[in-house]
Amino acid sequence: xxxxxxxxxxxxxxxxxxxxxxxxxxxxxxxxxxxxxxxxxxxxxxxxxxxxxxxxxxxxxxxxxxxxxxxxxxxxxxxxxxxxxxxxxxxxxxxxxxxxxxxxxxxxxxxxxxxxxxxxxxxxxxxxxxxxxxxxxxxxxxxxxxxxxxxxxxxxxxxxxxxxxxxxxxxxxxxxxxxxxxxxxxxxxxxxxxxxxxxxxxxxxxxxxxxxxxxxxxxxxxxxxxxxxxxxxxxxxxxxxxxxxxxxxxxxxxxxxxxxxxxxxxxxxxxxxxxxxxxxxxxxxxxxxxxxxxxxxxxxxxxxxxxxxxxxxxxxxxxxxxxxxxxxxxxxxxxxxxxxxxxxxxxxxxxxxxxxxxxxxxxxxxxxxxxxxxxxxxxxxxxxxxxxxxxxxxxxxxxxxxxxxxxxxxxxxxxxxxxxxxxxxxxxxxxxxxxxxxxxxxxxxxxxxxxxxxxxxxxxxxxxxxxxxxxxxxx
Amino acid sequence: xxxxxxxxxxxxxxxxxxxxxxxxxxxxxxxxxxxxxxxxxxxxxxxxxxxxxxxxxxxxxxxxxxxxxxxxxxxxxxxxxxxxxxxxxxxxxxxxxxxxxxxxxxxxxxxxxxxxxxxxxxxxxxxxxxxxxxxxxxxxxxxxxxxxxxxxxxxxxxxxxxxxxxxxxxxxxxxxxxxxxxxxxxxxxxxxxxxxxxxxxxxxxxxxxxxxxxxxxxxxxxxxxxxxxxxxxxxxxxxxxxxxxxxxxxxxxxxxxxxxxxxxxxxxxxxxxxxxxxxxxxxxxxx
Ligand SMILES: Nc1ncnc2c1ncn2[C@@H]1O[C@H](COP(=O)(O)OP(=O)(O)OP(=O)(O)O)[C@@H](O)[C@H]1O
Ligand SMILES: [Mg+2]
Numbered sequence: 232x233x234x235x236x237x238x239x240x241x242x243x244x245x246x247x248x249x250x251x252x253x254x255x256x257x258x259x260x261x262x263x264x265x266x267x268x269x270x271x272x273x274x275x276x277x278x279x280x281x282x283x284x285x286x287x288x289x290x291x292x293x294x295x296x297x298x299x300x301x302x303x304x305x306x307x308x309x310x311x312x313x314x315x316x317x318x319x320x321x322x323x324x325x326x327x328x329x330x331x332x333x334x335x336x337x338x339x340x341x342x343x344x345x346x347x348x349x350x351x352x353x354x355x356x357x358x359x360x361x362x363x364x365x366x367x368x369x370x371x372x373x374x375x376x377x378x379x380x381x382x383x384x385x386x387x388x389x390x391x392x393x394x395x396x397x398x399x400x401x402x403x404x405x406x407x408x409x410x411x412x413x414x415x416x417x418x419x420x421x422x423x424x425x426x427x428x429x430x431x432x433x434x435x436x437x438x439x440x441x442x443x444x445x446x447x448x449x450x451x452x453x454x455x456x457x458x459x460x461x462x463x464x465x466x467x468x469x470x471x472x473x474x475x476x477x478x479x480x481x482x483x484x485x486x487x488x489x490x491x492x493x494x495x496x497x498x499x500x501x502x503x504x505x506x507x508x509x510x511x512x513x514x515x516x517x518x519x520x521x522x523x524x525x526x527x528x529x530x531x532x533x534x535x536x537x538x539x540x541x542x543x544x545x546x547x548x549x550x551x552x553x554x555x556x557x558x559x560x561x562x563x564x565x566x567x568x569x570x571x572x573x574x575x576x577x578x579x580x581x582x583x584x585x586x587x588x589x590x591x592x593x594x595x596x597x598x599x600x601x602x603x604x605x606x607x608x609x610x611x612x613x614x615x616x617x618x619x620x621x622x623x624x625x626x627x628x629x630x631x632x633x634x635x636x637x638x639x640x641x642x643x644x645x646x647x648x649x650x651x652x653x654x655x656x657x658x659x660x661x662x663x664x665x666x667x668x669x670x671x672x673x674x675x676x677x678x679x680x681x682x683x684x685x686x687x688x689x690x691x692x693x694x695x696x697x698x699x700x701x702x703x704x705x706x
Numbered sequence: 707x708x709x710x711x712x713x714x715x716x717x718x719x720x721x722x723x724x725x726x727x728x729x730x731x732x733x734x735x736x737x738x739x740x741x742x743x744x745x746x747x748x749x750x751x752x753x754x755x756x757x758x759x760x761x762x763x764x765x766x767x768x769x770x771x772x773x774x775x776x777x778x779x780x781x782x783x784x785x786x787x788x789x790x791x792x793x794x795x796x797x798x799x800x801x802x803x804x805x806x807x808x809x810x811x812x813x814x815x816x817x818x819x820x821x822x823x824x825x826x827x828x829x830x831x832x833x834x835x836x837x838x839x840x841x842x843x844x845x846x847x848x849x850x851x852x853x854x855x856x857x858x859x860x861x862x863x864x865x866x867x868x869x870x871x872x873x874x875x876x877x878x879x880x881x882x883x884x885x886x887x888x889x890x891x892x893x894x895x896x897x898x899x900x901x902x903x904x905x906x907x908x909x910x911x912x913x914x915x916x917x918x919x920x921x922x923x924x925x926x927x928x929x930x931x932x933x934x935x936x937x938x939x940x941x942x943x944x945x946x947x948x949x950x951x952x953x954x955x956x957x958x959x960x961x962x963x964x965x966x967x968x969x970x971x972x973x974x975x976x977x978x979x980x981x982x983x984x985x986x987x988x989x990x991x992x993x
Contacts, residue, residue, distance in 0.1 A: 253891050257742075264739045265712075265732075272712060275732035283890040285747065285881075285897050348904075408963045408987065412927040415934070416903065479882050579936040579982075693884070 232267055233259070235442075236277070239298040242446045243281065246290045247453045250281050257281075270302045286454055286473055297446045300434035332363045338391065345391075345420045346398045357427035360386060365432060369439050374448050375432045382428055391424075392417055455686040459543050459656050467539070471546055471580075473685055478550040481692045485525040485622060526557045526620050528648075530609065532627030533593060534564045534600040540656040544626045545587070547688075549580045564593040565601035567609045600630055602668065603637030610640045617647035626654045626682075629662070629669040636668040641675040650677040654691070658683060709735055723912045724753070724760035725905055733896045734761060743854045743875035745839075745890060748898035750880060751942020753909075755837055757898075758876035762833040767874070770828070771835045772821035774842045780849050784859060785823045788816045812863035822850075823867070826859050831871040839889075840879040847886050850877075854892040901943065903930045909943060914950045924961045925950045932973065932983055941973040949973045963987050 240255050250258075258280040265272045274295055282291050337359055344352035361367070364385040365378040395417045405413065436445045454469045462470065529548050533541040541562075548560045552574040559571045568591040573583045595604065617623070623644060645651045653676045655662065655669060662669035673679045680691045709715045715731040726734070734757075737744045746754045762769035772783055792811040799807060819827060825834040836850065852858060857869035877893065879885060901909060906926040910917055917925075929946040941949075949972045958965050967984050974980045 251887075251891055257740075261736055261740060264736060271728045272732055275729045276736060278729075279733045279736060279744075279894040279896060283745075283887075283893075283895045288897070406962055408961075408966075411987075412924070412931060415931050416927060419903070419930075476881050480884070483882065689884075 232262075235298055236262065238442060239277070239294060240281065242294045242298065242443075242450075243287075243291065245446075246294060246450050247456055248282065248287045248290050254281050254283075268302065270299065273299060273302060289469070290451070290453060293449050293451075294446055296430055296433045297437055297449065298442055300430070300437045334363075334385075337363070338386070338394075341386075341424065342391065342394055342398060345395055345424060348420070350423075353424060354427055354431075357424065357431050361428060361431045361435065367432070367435055367439075375429065375436055375445075378432045379425075379429050382432070383425065388421060392421060395420065455689065456684050458683055459540050459685075460683065462539050462543065467542060467546070470543065470685060471550075474547055474550045477685070477689055477692060478547065480689075481551070481695070482555055484692055484695045485527060525622060525649075526618070527551065527555055527559075528613075528617075528621055528623045529558065529560045530567070530623060530625045530627075531560070531562050532564070532600060532602075533562045533587070534598070540626070540628075542584070545584055546580060549574055549583060561609060561613075562587060562591050562593050563602075563605035563609070564598055565604055566593060566595035567605045567612075568592045569613070599632045600627075601634050602627070602629060602631045602672070603635055603640075606644070607637060607640045610644055614644060614647060617644065619649050621648045623648045623651045624654065625651065625672075625676075626656070628655055628657050628667065629653075629672055630666050631668045633666045636671040638668070638671040638675060641672055645675050645677065651675065652677055653679040654682040654688075655679065656683050657681070709738060711735070718764040719760050720912075722760045722763045724756060725901075725908045725912060726757075727901065727905055730757065730896065730898065733894055737874060737894055740894075741857075741872050743877060743893045744896055745877045745879065745885070745893035746896045746898060747879045747881050749900070749940070749942065751944040752898045752900055753943055754878040754898055755835065758833055758835040758837075758878070761874060761876070765831075765833065765874070767831050767833045768828070769833050769835060770821050770825045770873075771837060774836065774838045774840075776841055776843065778842045778846060782820055783822050783846075783849055784820050785861065786818045786820065787812070788818050792816050814864070817861075817864075822853055823859050825873045825875075826853065826857065826867055826869045828873070829870060832873045834873045834875045836875065836877040838880065839877045840882045840885060844883075844886055847889050851888060851892065854889070900929075900933055900940070903927055906930070906943065906946065910947065910950050913947050914954065917950055917954055918959070921953060921959065921961070922950065925953070928961060928966065929973070935983060935986060937974070937979045937982065938976045939974070939979065945973050945975075 236259065237255075240250055240258065243250050258277055261276045261280050262273065265276050267273060277295065278288070278291055282288060337356060340352065341356040341360070343349070344356055360382055361378070365382045367378055396413060399413060399417065433445065433449075454466065454473055457466045457470070529544070529551065531541055531544040531548065533545070548558075548570075552558050552560070552571075559569065560574060561567050562570045570587050570591050573586045573591070595601075641651065653669075653672060657667070659681045661667065669679070680687070682688050682691055709718065712728070712731045712735040715735045716726055716728075719726045719731065719734070733744055736742070746757060748754055758771075759769060761767075795811050795816070796807060802810075817823075821834070825832050839847075839850070852860065854875065857872065858866050860866045877889075900906070903923075903926045906929060907922045910922040910925055911919070914922075925946055929941055929949075933940045949969060952969055952972050953961065953965070956965075956969075966987055970980045970983055974983060
């Protein structure tokens with residue numbers, strides 16, 4: 232068991248989860264306190280000691296499934312078959328057996344298990360389903376997704392869902408409202424079945440190919456390490472969940488004054504207090520610094536070369552707009568338009584994006600990025616409203632299609648604002664290659680950052696310090 | 707009280723009207739066995755603070771609470787010298803030389819113990835709750851490290867004070883900022899999420915006397931459904947509890963879209979969220 236746990240910890244590290252020496256030792260010590268045959272106890276013990284960040288739980292769960300696939304579940308069914316029905320027994324059943332196999336019987340058993348929330352029977356049903364329907368072949372190097380897909384298709388989940396709804400319907404004429412709740416309940420139950428099946432498939436893959444091999448095929452980059460330029464839709468969805476805390480953090484960073492601490496001495500209150508100690512000013516009183524009310528303007532390149540990234544920046548903008556009342560957002564391709572209102576309160580992300588692509592006027596000429604024109608238009612339309620409290624965040628790859636960069640206007644923007652910060656989703660080594668005009672713009676920015684991953688975005692936020700107060704020039 | 711299994715923790719907590727899931731019970735069990743602090747993280751109102759209180763109840767230990775806020779310092783968290791008392795002592799005593807006076811005034815008699823020191827000095831074992839630790843600045847976190855790893859406090863004038871009894875420590879965080887690695891390494895990590903519909907139903911039954919089974923189930927299901935929407939702020943457990951109480955007070959027996967529309971403001975705090983949820987549920991009924 233010890234060696235499995237060390238292998239498991241190695242796998243977590245391979246997957247990018249930072250498990251320190253101390254934590255590994257803690258994990259080892261903790262498992263001595265528990266019954267190793269209890270899967271839940273083992274899982275939660277390892278989780279509590281090894282994982283210190285919610286974002287790493289997905290990687291943890293996958294690796295755990297693989298490494299401890301043979302740990303019996305809390306209540307092992309007294310089903311004699313369940314003990315060793317792993318792959319090797321399967322080829323014998325072959326195709327002939329499939330016709331004999333009683334699919335209807337299985338569906339009925341699953342239906343009962345789901346209706347009665349009977350975890351044990353559900354697990355048994357899932358095993359049987361994989362046994363009969365997945366068509367797993369030893370030695371074939373396919374990932375579990377294919378088998379999962381195959382099993383679920385043969386099970387006909389849509390029918391199962393309909394049957395389950397019927398089984399759970401307390402009376403005939405439910406209101407639409409009740410039907411909706413019921414449907415969601417049923418979906419949650421079917422999700423349990425899906426999980427059981429997946430777990431069972433992984434168990435068999437491990438039996439066939441060994442832990443390391445399976446873990447390797449299942450390994451995904453942690454959400455914080457996914458390249459924002461090439462993220463898949465599901466990766467983008469995972470990121471969305473991680474963006475919330477980051478924007479909160481950014482909000483508090485921006486609100487923070489550079490000089491921390493207690494502010495100026497409050498002379499009057501100090502003297503008044505000193506009366507209590509016989510006139511000795513033993514308890515100096517300080518004025519509380521006024522909280523800073525920052526303004527943020529986001530300026531995003533949403534051109535084709537930025538498609539995935541701009542979706543991400545828009546997500547980020549959306550999340551920021553729930554944090555910040557004083558956020559304005561602008562989108563540009565070869566010209567710029569304000570999109571603040573598309574993110575108005577209560578608007579969900581999907582419809583905001585739809586409206587931006589349909590209604591925002593970001594294309595003037597040909598739909599290829601033109602930073603120069605966009606920035607000049609931006610400055611002439613909105614520049615007058617910049618103040619010494621405004622932080623301008625620009626996100627884009629600075630790829631200007633070999634058009635003149637016309638970067639001087641960025642200097643004007645920087646002069647009017649508190650700070651101009653540029654986030655570039657390309658690797659630093661690509662800057663200034665080809666049509667990238669990064670250093671032309673960079674020299675007018677307060678700072679420029681490579682932000683290719685959530686991790687880098689987080690680092691940027693962690694280290695953010697802004698020039699604190701320029702004295703207002705025109706208030 | 708010592709628990710011989712996570713199951714025993716489940717039973718004890720349930721007896722104190724706190725409904726844990728398997729994860730929560732396992733971590734409480736380990737915390738007690740390993741003498742390790744627990745860092746509890748999760749959205750607002752999922753029972754983080756309440757967990758520490760419930761553990762205090764079931765173990766019969768007093769609860770000492772340090773509420774964190776921005777600007778919290780050692781004088782408020784650890785200890786402070788009672789300088790007024792010290793001044794009086796100095797003024798009243800002109801005969802002694804400074805050495806003996808200073809020795810005297812930096813003794814325990816002149817020490818004002820704040821929650822952390824209080825927990826260390828307590829003659830009986832306590833539960834120490836360090837609530838909303840993400841509100842203090844990273845630099846202030848250092849104050850906690852000594853307590854969390856060695857259960858001791860160093861006072862330059864007095865030396866190191868060791869805990870005579872082992873406190874059980876819970877830290878809570880809403881994750882508004884990343885806590886330092888040093889702090890996390892010392893803790894068991896427990897993320898509490900919104901409960902699933904079954905557990906929420908049990909929580910409601912435990913916390914709202916007189917609530918029918920049917921209504922508890924409906925409330926829990928509606929809560930789950932609403933949490934699935936894209937909202938500014940999802941309803942917390944405390945808000946579903948409030949909602950259940952409201953329904954009870956209105957003698958509602960069965961939730962329908964009309965009742966929901968009339969009482970949504972109990973569940974949701976933002977007008978835009980209320981509108982969105984209302985729209986969502988009425989449109990589902992018109993389809
Ligand atoms: N598992 C549970 N069993 C019983 N009651 C619970 C449970 N979880 C939450 N509650 C109820 O929810 C209320 C809110 O919980 P609590 O104040 O502990 O939330 P919190 O997570 O500390 O929130 P915040 O982040 O806002 O401080 C509790 O008073 C309790 O009534
Ligand atoms: Mg709390």
